[in-house]
Amino acid sequence: LTGAQDGSVRMFEWGHAQQITCFRSGGNSRVTRMRFNYQGNKFGIVDADGYISLYQTNWKCCPLTGTSPKPYLTWQCHNKTANDFVFISSSSLIATAGFSSDNRNICLWDTLVSPINSLVHAFICHDSGATVLAYAPKHQLLISGGRKGFTCVIDLRLKQQQQLLQSHDSPVKAIAVDPTEEYFVTGSAE
16 A cells, blocks of 8 residues: 555555555645554555545445545544544544644544544644654553654543653654563654
């Protein structure tokens, strides 16, 4: 699965010289992150306009009309930009990281309710925007990085921020959690 600056999203398969489908054509907002859910039957994209779109991977494309697969869910999760997201446990719960004018830059969403009621909780952290997310399922922790180099640890069970650490002097661009969830590592733009 590839996402591009022109907003296009294309799927390729081993052994095929060309793409097998185009989920989103060029001319859309820049794709900032794509992720598959744990089961691999869904994926999502977030873009520079603050939108998230979720797709089924078992798409049914019509070869006669050439219609592209459509997302089963699209909504604006941040009013400036969306930079990252993670599927939480069952894939119906999603956390997003981005930049919103009200500083609710980390949000928790329930995709099983209507978009107008889907915001479960919003965290006011990373005042200049959140750039990256990681999820630690055993401990139910959400770890986010921000533009000013801070890393925030959020306890999803309590829906509250546990720690705010100055990790870097530049934007946090990557977070990895070890399989035992004893450690996490951050990488910055520098």
